[in-house]
Amino acid sequence: MKGLEGLSNWQKSILEQRDPDVRWVAVCGGTGCRASGAMDVYDAFIQEVEKLASSALETRVEVRKTGCHGFCERGTLVLIHPDRILYQRVQPEDVPRIVEQTVVRGKIIEDLLYEDPATGQKIAHRDDIPFYKKQMRLVLRYNGEIDPMRIGDYIAMGGYQAAARVLETMTPEQVIDVLKRSGLRGRGGAGFLTGDKWAYCRAAPGDHKYLICNADEGDPGAFMDRSVLEGNPHAVVEGLIIGAFAVGANEGYVYVRNEYPLAVETLSCAIERAEAHNLLGQDILGLGLDFTLRINRGGGAFVCGEETALLRSIEGRPGEPRQRPPYPADEGLWGKPTLINNVETWANVPVIVEKGPEWFAGIGTGTSKGTKVFSLVGKVNNTGLVEVPMGITLREVMFDLGGGVPAGRSFKAVQTGGPSGGTLIVDTGGAHVHYREADREGRVAVLPESLIDLPVDFESLTEAGSMMGSGGLIVMDDTSCMVDVARYFLQFLTEESCGKCAPCREGIRNMLHTLENICGGKGKPGDLELLQEMGDVVMDSSLCALGGTAPNPVLSTIRYFRDEYEAHINEKRCPAGVCTALIEFSIDPAKCNGCHACVRACPEQCITGEAKQPHAIDVTRCIKCGSCLEVCRFDAVLKQ
Amino acid sequence: MDVAALDKLIEEFDSEHGGIVALLQDVQAAEGHLPRPALERIAQDLGLPLSQLYGLATFYKAFSLHPKGKHTVTCCLGTACHVRGGHQVVARIQRELGVKPGETTPDLKFTLETVNCLGACALGPLVVVDGKYHGRMTSAKVSRLVEQCR
Numbered sequence: 001m002k003g004l005e006g007l008s009n010w011q012k013s014i015l016e017q018r019d020p021d022v023r024w025v026a027v028c029g030g031t032g033c034r035a036s037g038a039m040d041v042y043d044a045f046i047q048e049v050e051k052l053a054s055s056a057l058e059t060r061v062e063v064r065k066t067g068c069h070g071f072c073e074r075g076t077l078v079l080i081h082p083d084r085i086l087y088q089r090v091q092p093e094d095v096p097r098i099v100e101q102t103v104v105r106g107k108i109i110e111d112l113l114y115e116d117p118a119t120g121q122k123i124a125h126r127d128d129i130p131f132y133k134k135q136m137r138l139v140l141r142y143n144g145e146i147d148p149m150r151i152g153d154y155i156a157m158g159g160y161q162a163a164a165r166v167l168e169t170m171t172p173e174q175v176i177d178v179l180k181r182s183g184l185r186g187r188g189g190a191g192f193l194t195g196d197k198w199a200y201c202r203a204a205p206g207d208h209k210y211l212i213c214n215a216d217e218g219d220p221g222a223f224m225d226r227s228v229l230e231g232n233p234h235a236v237v238e239g240l241i242i243g244a245f246a247v248g249a250n251e252g253y254v255y256v257r258n259e260y261p262l263a264v265e266t267l268s269c270a271i272e273r274a275e276a277h278n279l280l281g282q283d284i285l286g287l288g289l290d291f292t293l294r295i296n297r298g299g300g301a302f303v304c305g306e307e308t309a310l311l312r313s314i315e316g317r318p319g320e321p322r323q324r325p326p327y328p329a330d331e332g333l334w335g336k337p338t339l340i341n342n343v344e345t346w347a348n349v350p351v352i353v354e355k356g357p358e359w360f361a362g363i364g365t366g367t368s369k370g371t372k373v374f375s376l377v378g379k380v381n382n383t384g385l386v387e388v389p390m391g392i393t394l395r396e397v398m399f400d401l402g403g404g405v406p407a408g409r410s411f412k413a414v415q416t417g418g419p420s421g422g423t424l425i426v427d428t429g430g431a432h433v434h435y436r437e438a439d440r441e442g443r444v445a446v447l448p449e450s451l452i453d454l455p456v457d458f459e460s461l462t463e464a465g466s467m468m469g470s471g472g473l474i475v476m477d478d479t480s481c482m483v484d485v486a487r488y489f490l491q492f493l494t495e496e497s498c499g500k501c502a503p504c505r506e507g508i509r510n511m512l513h514t515l516e517n518i519c520g521g522k523g524k525p526g527d528l529e530l531l532q533e534m535g536d537v538v539m540d541s542s543l544c545a546l547g548g549t550a551p552n553p554v555l556s557t558i559r560y561f562r563d564e565y566e567a568h569i570n571e572k573r574c575p576a577g578v579c580t581a582l583i584e585f586s587i588d589p590a591k592c593n594g595c596h597a598c599v600r601a602c603p604e605q606c607i608t609g610e611a612k613q614p615h616a617i618d619v620t621r622c623i624k625c626g627s628c629l630e631v632c633r634f635d636a637v638l639k640q
Numbered sequence: 641m642d643v644a645a646l647d648k649l650i651e652e653f654d655s656e657h658g659g660i661v662a663l664l665q666d667v668q669a670a671e672g673h674l675p676r677p678a679l680e681r682i683a684q685d686l687g688l689p690l691s692q693l694y695g696l697a698t699f700y701k702a703f704s705l706h707p708k709g710k711h712t713v714t715c716c717l718g719t720a721c722h723v724r725g726g727h728q729v730v731a732r733i734q735r736e737l738g739v740k741p742g743e744t745t746p747d748l749k750f751t752l753e754t755v756n757c758l759g760a761c762a763l764g765p766l767v768v769v770d771g772k773y774h775g776r777m778t779s780a781k782v783s784r785l786v787e788q789c790r
Contacts, residue, residue, distance in 0.1 A: 031759055032760045032761075032763065034773070035763050035775055036763065036775065072761070072762035217759075219757070220717075220719040220720070220722075220756045221719040221720045221757060222759075223757075223759030226759050258700075258701075258702045259757070259758060260759075294657060296662070297661075297665060298700075298702075299661055299665070299696070299699070299700025299701065299702045299703065300700055300702040301699065301700050302756065313661065316661050316696075318695055318696060318699035318700075319699065319700075375759075377719070377720035377761035377764075378719065378720045378761070379723060379724070383761055383762035384762065472719075474719045474720060474723070485719075488719070488722050489719075492756060498699075603735065603783070623735075625728060625731060625732055625735075626725070626779060627778075627779045630778045630779065630780055
């Protein structure tokens, strides 16, 4: 196969064999749906389809295992093409009737449809569902459309044609110019202009250069990059080919997090298939570029998401960060110029080449172009993955797409940017909305009220002294204790600190110790001031961004939830009922009907009472595990 | 680990592309941990100080110097699982098994691990037993889950 022509002939031959009117089934094969049993659903479809094939009916059906559809809350998701009917919470036993009624006869099965909780109406077509309606999918455009393990599916969509066009008709300078004009900025968090980064790396002296795709997505609650690699790995490979041509690199690495086995599997398959079709390797598509791509599995260390630590890890050393400059564009992997971008950034590249930089720059706001993928998790109704145009407000993301917090609870805060991102948007009873974030130098800015209506783009957040973060949005409600959340993040960071520099290693540990005392009922006056003082030192003197931003969650929660801290310290009380040392379980005799459920559930056998008589908890033996509360169906167990 | 298999891995070791972590990952995958004799042999064959391998083995979480149990129970403690009560689930398993996260029961039946997010946040709190995901866990449910493995 040679050049663009070869690719488009291949695409034509695939499309000729397909009938666009034939119904086919896309079963979500993302990690979330797999955990809900998607593989059993897929197997059931395969069985039904085989039955159909041996029957007298003319209908032929195809089933594909696709990447993450995004609406994880409703998994297992099944999308019927070409009508784009979405069935949610599908179980293997639903499969025969889906095939018989919908696939064969085109009839919609009402009870498998999504019901809009606001209107009570059933919605048949995926794109009419509020969760999808406001999305704009560029990076995730083929998730749910193609089987990531089949290169033909990507080719049929016009895949690799952007790369071929670049190799065939453009100069490296033209490619970099396209990137610059598109306004694309790095999606890893800092938001550096991608075109500029490429230009620096191209200009760096040396004939041996490396490309790296950073897929070490370590922030808890963030799974954007994983879903791209799982659902559309060829887009990342194609972006890397374009980057290799632009900066003059012949070798690349994808550094994938150890906890993402499925992403490693799909990416390995994609690389292998691309090599087999001369899309990677020597003389790609006969157009003169040599580029090989290797996968490097991370060893499970959060700090390796930091670029200098990542480089050391690929070199086979412990992933400890080093001082910058020199920046990787000058001295990166094995001392050679190296271009590092994250998964989402690479996946945007073919889209920009295909649609044109002006088209891309038309999406979003003044200085933030294109879309951003967010994972929306925590105490939110529609957990999942969303891709929205830059400039959308946080309120729209949280409430229109996310569906707000679970019934009966009230929205309290949202955390973005990972454990050390420390962005907290705080809604105290709806009256005040604050926002706080430390920028890279550790300065802290407070935005005025009603910040939940702030547009999500680099510029607005930067103007406010903030940053975009990698894309995890963790929603918290009134049952989340802010002191506990701060303690949680510091515990995470204590474990993940590489230990190279003392302020991070010792400082975070000491801050954690103080927080543990507060959560454990041993807090004392002056602790908050001590935390703030330690936080400033850790921020100012740590070597890399891990320590430089680690105190953020503590400092921001002290600022906006000082009353919660004071309740812990002065009244030895946890208002949200989370810190076990400060809560006590009891049974409300008026509500307890003596069903014995809690007695059976209690691992300490410390609940007593006759059947049909109110029970009682022996608080001296209670370990506060909460099992009784979980099993009580009459709300009789009290936690205070 | 059988010496021939180890030698084959060492032979395939790609020093040019920083393959030492990958080599240890392969040994870890085959053995479930990094046995000292294997590390000694790698050090000897590749001319590396044993301390360097020990440094890698203890820096990265993917490696263990001790054998793992027959069943591995992994509790997700990502932020989303945490705010949904994941810590209570871990506390319950700790009680049931009598070991702390990162430890293995003396009878080598269970290894308890925690992880900082598996990205299946819709199902939190999440517990993975031998690779199988169990979502929306409660301390009562997880106790039954552990019981089933015994």
